[in-house]
Amino acid sequence: MGEGELDGRLRSAVRAGDAEAVRDLLNRGADPEAVDASGLPVLCVAVAAYDAPVAEVLVEGGADPDRVLPDGTTPLWCAVDGGSPAVFSAVLGKEPRLRLSGPARERLLVLARSWYETGVAEELRRRTGAQGTAATVRVQDGEYDWVDQVSLGGLVVRAGHGAILTSLEWAFRVLTPVDELIARAVEQPDEEHVDWSTVCWILTQRRSFETWSAVVAHRHDPDRAHRRFVVDFLRMRGFFDxxxxxxxxxxxxxxxxxxxxxxxxxxxxxxxxxxxxxxxxxxxxxxxxxxxxxxxxxxxxxxxxxxxxxxxxxxxxxxxxxxxxxxxxxxxxxxxxxxMRDDDLLPEITQALLLLIEDPDADPRGAAAAALAGSRDRTPAVADALAALLDEDNQLVRLEAAYGLALRDDPRTAEAIERVGPLGDGFEHDHRADELRRWRWRKDNSAAG
Missing domain, CATH: 1.25.40 (Serine Threonine Protein Phosphatase 5, Tetratricopeptide repeat)
Incomplete structure (x- = not known):
């Protein structure tokens, strides 16, 4: 395949949002700096589409986030302007503090801070001259977080500039006061908002006792959001450090x-x-x-x-x-x-679980089934209760029941496996499915022997 054809297919894969195809084409020699019909690099196409996975693959494959565009900006500038922290993180690239000049770093900080302090809707009014109410919709940004996407005057921007500003400051080693960062986080008092999660993550990276002390001091704040942030910080910090x-x-x-x-x-x-x-x-x-x-x-x-x-x-x-x-x-x-491992309490545990599997709510019923399946109680009452669960509509409950019967080598296990039905994808390494396969293998080999 010729170089021009590879680049053409790369442009198509970027527009289609196919990150794996983009990776494959780059590995086969496609140019990461290929441009589209308007003369913009394909990295800018991914940025404009809020396609973080494709943007990340392109940057990893050699696309330059600092390439100067015809209007004097760069793909990284466009990512900051667009307001998606996920896209920004994908485009930021390695060692930005060493890669970018002091004035270039300051311009990016000013851009992010301006968006954040002005507000997306107001900045869109200033840029477009449009009046009226901006249309706002909540969208997922990255794998776990959400952000508002704001539309006005023909422009669409995500309101994640607080998170971008926080990330830029840390990337450039600007140690913003802890109280200021927490104020950014709790402005949207939701652990899954990009501003909250980014501030929490960055503060866990600032591994100093001074930072830790300044954060936990907020546990006495009368505002519940501040206290919630402290708990979230402690959980995240303890997990990673x-x-x-x-x-x-x-x-x-x-x-x-x-x-x-x-x-x-x-x-x-x-x-x-x-x-x-x-x-x-x-x-x-x-x-x-x-x-x-x-x-x-x-x-x-x-x-x-x-x-x-x-x-x-x-x-x-x-x-x-x-x-x-x-x-x-x-x-x-x-x-x-x-x-469950307390033998003295096992009879009472079993009795409580047997009552729970009759609960009208499916969630405790399913959890009780899982607990009974793995219980060390091998009495007939437990086996009979598990067998009764094979009539459940929920396949996972039926799987738990069959798993428990297999562990007990109950004669009803073969029927239970049939009642579970095909499991489909995602169960290749499931411990319950593995036990059913082992049980069937043992029976088949025993019969053959």
């Missing part, structure tokens, strides 16, 4: 916070983060809230009562037994699942 020093400080902080917090929504979040860590005071906190009037709080208690730091006390076991009879199905389920 589990250093013993910070782990101990954060466990102590969360222990004190859990004892003090009075807002139910915040208490749930704090307890959820607290029980992710090992702390000798977890059981005391669990016992403190075992009788809380709000079921959302009680749902966090079983994990606190099952800490690995210290052996479970008689008081904790008694509290778990009470929670297994809680009016809330999710509380009962969690109390059962955290206690």
């Amino acid at each position: 589990p250093s013993p020093h910070y782990e101990k400080n954060e466990s102590e902080l969360l222990a004190a916070w859990a004892a003090e917090e009075t807002d139910v929504e915040m208490l749930v979040k704090v307890l959820d983060a607290f029980t992710d860590r090992d702390h000798p005071g977890q059981e005391a906190i669990g016992l403190r809230y075992a009788g809380h009037p709000d079921p959302r709080v009680r749902r966090e208690v079983p994990c606190a009562l099952s800490t690995d730091c210290v052996p479970r006390t008689a008081a904790a076991s008694a509290a778990l037994l009470t929670l297994m009879r809680d009016p809330d199905a999710e509380v009962r389920l969690r109390a059962c699942t955290v206690s």
Whole structure:
């Protein structure tokens, strides 16, 4: 295939949004700097289409994010202007602080800051002269986050410039004050908004005790959004940087916070983060809230009562037994699942799970089926309950039931496998499907022998 034909196919693949085809064509020799009919590089085509995967492949394949365009801008400038943090991140490229001159870095910062401080709708009015209300729609940006996409006067821009500004500052090692960054995050008080998630991520990368202290100081802020941000920061930081020093400080902080917090929504979040860590005071906190009037709080208690730091006390076991009879199905389920390896509690766990699989709500019913399937209880009552679940409409519940029967080598397993039906894609490495295959293999080989 000639070079011109490869470039033509590359342009078509970029317009079609086919990142894998773009990668393949670049590997075969297509020019990453190929231009379209208007003379713009294909990287700009991907940027204009908000196609982050294609833009990323192009930059990785050699497309220049700093190429000067006919209007004096660059693809990176266009990505900042467009307001999509996902596209911006794809186009930013390696070592931007070393690659770009000081004036070039400052111009990009000014552009992002101007969009953010002016507001997308107002900036579109200024650019287009259009009046009236801008049309706004929530769109996914990247794999996990969302952002508003704003249309006015024939222009469409995503309102992710707060996240872009935050990322640019960090890329250029501009250490923006922590309080200013958190103010950007909580302006859209949603953990899945691009501004919130980007600020949280960048602050976890600033690995200094000063940054950590400035963030956690917001746990005393009267605004719930600030306190929520602290919890989100602690969870993300602990996941990506589990250093013993910070782990101990954060466990102590969360222990004190859990004892003090009075807002139910915040208490749930704090307890959820607290029980992710090992702390000798977890059981005391669990016992403190075992009788809380709000079921959302009680749902966090079983994990606190099952800490690995210290052996479970008689008081904790008694509290778990009470929670297994809680009016809330999710509380009962969690109390059962955290206690599955406790032989002393197994009869009560089994009884609670047998009741849960009769719950009218499909979610606790399915979770209870999974717990019963893997339970060490091998009594006929459990096997019969699993067999009864083969009539469920939900295929995953039927799969759990068949899996439990196979583990018990129950004579109804062959029928159960048939009742599960074809599983389709995505189950190649599923432990339940593997067990059914092993069970069938054992029976086939036994018959052949």
